[in-house]
Amino acid sequence: IAPGGIRTALQRIIPRFEAASGHKVAASFMAGAATKAKIAAGELVDVPVVQPPFDTVTGSGHVRLESETPLATVDVVAAVAADAPQAEVATPDGLKRALMAARSIACPSVERGAACGVNFWSTVETLGIASAVKPKLVAAPSGWESVKMLARGEVELGITFASEMDPDPRIRLLGPLARAVSTPTGFVAFVHARTKEPEAAAALIRFLASSEAA
Numbered sequence: 001i002a003p004g005g006i007r008t009a010l011q012r013i014i015p016r017f018e019a020a021s022g023h024k025v026a027a028s029f030m031a032g033a034a035t036k037a038k039i040a041a042g043e044l045v046d047v048p049v050v051q052p053p054f055d056t057v058t059g060s061g062h063v064r065l066e067s068e069t070p071l072a073t074v075d076v077v078a079a080v081a082a083d084a085p086q087a088e089v090a091t092p093d094g095l096k097r098a099l100m101a102a103r104s105i106a107c108p109s110v111e112r113g114a115a116c117g118v119n120f121w122s123t124v125e126t127l128g129i130a131s132a133v134k135p136k137l138v139a140a141p142s143g144w145e146s147v148k149m150l151a152r153g154e155v156e157l158g159i160t161f162a163s164e165m166d167p168d169p170r171i172r173l174l175g176p177l178a179r180a181v182s183t184p185t186g187f188v189a190f191v192h193a194r195t196k197e198p199e200a201a202a203a204l205i206r207f208l209a210s211s212e213a214a
Contacts, residue, residue, distance in 0.1 A: 011027070013207070023200045034113060044195070047192070051186060069189045075177070106149040111139065114143075150170075151170040191205065
């Protein structure tokens with residue numbers, strides 16, 4: 001089980017692991033907060049992938065602490081329609097102008113605890129424009145869907161993780177949000193404490209963290 005922000009990458013990598021190892025992987029994805037809540041509550045998943053902070057996960061006793069393995073860090077990025085004017089998002093001032101100018105902004109649902117949405121909202125608060133941006137937000141079920149909403153012309157600006165950006169001629173990537181106000185999100189894997197397949201779980205994590213998965 002893993003947060004939606006790493007769905008696209010895992011869906012590309014897992015078949016290569018299956019072909020190389022002979023193991024079969026049943027992957028599921030949900031919002032970052034929901035992923036952590038399920039593991040903290042004791043749901044048995046051989047390889048949980050979570051995002052910091054994950055004190056509730058490590059303190060639950062349901063994962064092997066020594067198995068903690070960083071997999072990746074991912075930037076939050078912004079995109080616009082292919083024919084929209086270029087906008088600057090790499091600096092705090094430029095990003096602030098772009099967010100204030102956009103009439104509608106799709107991003108993964110903050111209310112559902114989507115990590116990208118939570119990260120983006122923290123950026124908005126840091127910029128001091130929360131009250132102006134909130135009415136413009138259109139909650140998307142995932143970062144991938146946020147991009148699709150943009151491509152369909154339903155919003156003017158799409159927010160997602162870089163890992164969920166797929167090439168689409170209808171949209172143009174503006175780039176990562178200003179690093180001074182937007183911190184990349186990390187993804188960390190564990191072996192579940194009660195897994196019946198510890199060797200297979202560890203092998204999957206090693207593969208995900210290796211250069212073969214790059």
